[in-house]
Amino acid sequence: MATKTRDKPETVEADSATRERILLEAARLFRHHGYAATTLREVADAAGIKAGSIYYHFESKDQILGEVLDKGILAVIDAVQQRVNSLPAKATARQRVAAAIEGHLWGLLHHGDFTSANIRVYGQIPPAAKNRHRKIRREYADYWDRLLEDALQRGELRPDTSTAIIRLFVIGALNWTVEWYNPQKGSFQDFVKQITSIVFDGTFLRERG
Amino acid sequence: MATKTRDKPETVEADSATRERILLEAARLFRHHGYAATTLREVADAAGIKAGSIYYHFESKDQILGEVLDKGILAVIDAVQQRVNSLPAKATARQRVAAAIEGHLWGLLHHGDFTSANIRVYGQIPPAAKNRHRKIRREYADYWDRLLEDALQRGELRPDTSTAIIRLFVIGALNWTVEWYNPQKGSFQDFVKQITSIVFDGTFLRERG
DNA sequence: CATGTTCTCGAACATACGTTAGTTAGAGGG
DNA sequence: CCCTCTAACTAACGTATGTTCGAGAACATG
Numbered sequence: 501m502a503t504k505t506r507d508k509p510e511t512v513e514a515d516s517a518t519r520e521r522i523l524l525e526a527a528r529l530f531r532h533h534g535y536a537a538t539t540l541r542e543v544a545d546a547a548g549i550k551a552g553s554i555y556y557h558f559e560s561k562d563q564i565l566g567e568v569l570d571k572g573i574l575a576v577i578d579a580v581q582q583r584v585n586s587l588p589a590k591a592t593a594r595q596r597v598a599a600a601i602e603g604h605l606w607g608l609l610h611h612g613d614f615t616s617a618n619i620r621v622y623g624q625i626p627p628a629a630k631n632r633h634r635k636i637r638r639e640y641a642d643y644w645d646r647l648l649e650d651a652l653q654r655g656e657l658r659p660d661t662s663t664a665i666i667r668l669f670v671i672g673a674l675n676w677t678v679e680w681y682n683p684q685k686g687s688f689q690d691f692v693k694q695i696t697s698i699v700f701d702g703t704f705l706r707e708r709g
Numbered sequence: 710m711a712t713k714t715r716d717k718p719e720t721v722e723a724d725s726a727t728r729e730r731i732l733l734e735a736a737r738l739f740r741h742h743g744y745a746a747t748t749l750r751e752v753a754d755a756a757g758i759k760a761g762s763i764y765y766h767f768e769s770k771d772q773i774l775g776e777v778l779d780k781g782i783l784a785v786i787d788a789v790q791q792r793v794n795s796l797p798a799k800a801t802a803r804q805r806v807a808a809a810i811e812g813h814l815w816g817l818l819h820h821g822d823f824t825s826a827n828i829r830v831y832g833q834i835p836p837a838a839k840n841r842h843r844k845i846r847r848e849y850a851d852y853w854d855r856l857l858e859d860a861l862q863r864g865e866l867r868p869d870t871s872t873a874i875i876r877l878f879v880i881g882a883l884n885w886t887v888e889w890y891n892p893q894k895g896s897f898q899d900f901v902k903q904i905t906s907i908v909f910d911g912t913f914l915r916e917r918g
Numbered sequence: 919c920a921t922g923t924t925c926t927c928g929a930a931c932a933t934a935c936g937t938t939a940g941t942t943a944g945a946g947g948g
Numbered sequence: 949c950c951c952t953c954t955a956a957c958t959a960a961c962g963t964a965t966g967t968t969c970g971a972g973a974a975c976a977t978g
Contacts, residue, residue, distance in 0.1 A: 518955080534833040537745035540936065552938085553956050561936065594913055620832060623888065624743040656913055661903050666912050668889045669882060669904065676881030679832065694870050695878065702911035703875050704803055704865055727925080748965065761968080762926045770966065921978080927971085935964080942957070948950090 519557045521547045527568045527613035535565055535621045562629060565621070569633055572618030576607035577640055584647075593651030594700065600647055601674065601699060602692045608678050609688070616678045641667065670699055728766045730756045736777045736822035744774055744830045771838065774830070778842055781827030785816035786849055793856070802860030803909065809856055810908060811901045813883050818890050818897070825887045850876060879908055 525546035529538040540561055544551040558564050580603035587599055608615045622633065648663040657666070674695070681691065734755035738747040749770055753760040767773050789812035796808055817824045831842065857872040866875070883904070890900065 532833065534743050534745055534830075536743055537833065539934080541934090549955090550957055551936085552958075555937070556955060594916070597913075620829065621743075623829060624741065624746065651913070658907075658910075658912060658914055661907065661912075665903060666907070669886070669907055670912060672885030672888065673878060673882035676885055677878070679881065680877045694874060698870065698875070698878055698911070700911045700913045701867075701915065702907070702909045703867060703870075703879060704806075704860070704909045705867055706910065706915065707803070749967085750965080758925090759927055760966085761928075764967070765925060919978100922976090924973105924975080926973080929969090931966105931968080933965080933967105936962100938961080939959090940957105941959100943955090945952100945954085947952090 516557075518547065518549065518553075522549075522554060522557060523564065523567055523571065524613065526564050527571070527617045530565070530568060530617040530621055531613050535624065565625065566629060566632070568614055569618050569622065569625075569629075572611065572614035572616075573633070573636060573640065575611040576604055576615060577636075577643075579603040579607035579610075580643070593647070593654045593656045597647055597651060598696050598700075600644065601670075601696050604671070604674050605677065605692055605695065606688070608674065609681050609683070612678055619675050619678065641671075644671065673699070725766075727756065727758065727762075731758075731763060731766060732773065732776055732780065733822065735773050736780070736826045739774070739777060739826040739830055740822050744833065774834065775838060775841065777823055778827050778831065778834075778838075781820065781823035781825075782842070782845060782849065784820040785813055785824060786845075786852075788812040788816035788819075789852070802856070802863045802865045806856055806860060807905050807909075809853065810879075810883065810905050813880070814886065814901055814904065815897070817883065817887050818892070821887055828884050828887065850880075853880065882908070 522543060526538070526543045529542055529546065533542075540554055541551045543564075544554055547554075554564075558567075580600050583599040583603040583606075584596055587596060591599075622630070644667045645663055648657060648666055651657040652659060652663060657663070677695065731752060735747070735752045738751055738755065742751075749763055750760045752773075753763055756763075763773075767776075789809050792808040792812040792815075793805055796805060800808075831839070853876045854872055857866060857875055860866040861868060861872060866872070886904065
């Protein structure tokens with residue numbers, strides 16, 4: 501056995517734990533090496549099994565990729581909707597968007613391997629796998645557009661730029677934080693506050709007018 | 710495009726044109742399929758030659774990657790410095806940063822295949838290739854930090870957030886535009902104006918204070 | 919025409935990959 | 949004790965990849 505000397509008879513109880521382990525390690529490797537550069541033998545090694553055993557849990561490498569991508573975006577969507585929905589009905593648009601930003605950042609940064617793999621790899625997968633994800637991405641984009649349109653109608657959003665561009669800019673900026681966010685430099689809550697403030701009010705002091 | 714259909718015997722006169730062609734097609738393929746997923750046979754095909762011929766111009770696939778990455782970041786740095794340097798000495802910090810933003814976007818979007826390949830692939834290459842590029846990235850980051858520190862000392866930048874976070878946020882947001890910018894929807898100059906305005910003043914109208 | 923250089927080709931090689939197949943070992947129920 | 953299910957293993961197959969190499973075409977120069 502090539503594994504790390506686990507002599508305790510705990511072979512069972514590993515219901516689908518191995519499956520989760522494979523997904524976790526695959527996400528980590530996809531994130532850091534890319535999809536094509538990651539071999540199933542590496543994934544198996546990281547998960548403490550042999551390559552052939554992966555096929556007991558998954559049908560193909562592509563299927564693993566699909567599940568990793570799903571986990572990434574679903575974690576974000578879930579966190580966003582949870583926070584926005586728990587707001588009182590009388591919340592301002594600014595508060596609702598702030599909740600969405602916090603949710604997006606939380607989902608993004610607390611499932612870094614899955615979300616980063618999603619972001620990095622999405623542009624590089626065959627159209628077949630892409631189409632399945634385009635729909636859910638589209639829905640998430642529409643969700644943001646509704647938030648922003650609402651803000652616009654309430655007169656809180658700047659009216660000189662389309663909500664589509666604002667959404668693309670904001671989500672893009674947020675997504676990128678997964679590449680440089682360092683949890684050891686300050687708390688997550690502080691980080692969210694800073695990012696939200698920049699998104700809302702910009703980086704420069706307002707020009708004298 | 711890739712299919713030029715030049716039936717004339719113009720095999721020669723391709724001094725180093727073939728070399729450039731290889732780099733261009735490699736960048737395009739790296740961008741859309743990733744590094745490992747791109748085969749030299751695909752690159753050769755797109756460049757109108759056979760796979761073996763690539764080795765007359767390059768030593769290895771890694772070398773091609775290195776040159777593609779270089780071209781990407783150098784195009785951006787060049788465009789930024791050109792615009793900032795052509796500003797009058799009495800320019801405000803805001804004007805200087807605006808020039809940097811425009812330069813960054815211009816280099817980014819006008820060499821999309823090289824810059825996007827750089828952005829997408831950088832996180833996934835072996836440390837050996839990474840180290841060579843870390844230095845130049847570090848210098849570019851320092852350049853931005855000086856611009857922002859200058860703005861801070863002049864009292865133009867918001868003082869409640871570190872220049873490092875502002876830089877990471879702004880450059881990240883700008884970099885992401887290469888994934889969604891559509892040159893058919895409005896002019897480049899309009900796009901720059903909108904992005905710059907969002908970066909400076911944010912997405913929401915200022916809160917009553 | 920002869921010669922040298924530049925550039926490309928075609929075929930091959932060793933390796934590594936995703937995947938398949940056959941087998942083994944333990945657990946639990948009858 | 950037998951049977952079945954689960955979960956893993958080992959070994960192999962076919963293919964594709966990066967790379968090498970010798971041969972030859974196209975052109976420039978003499």
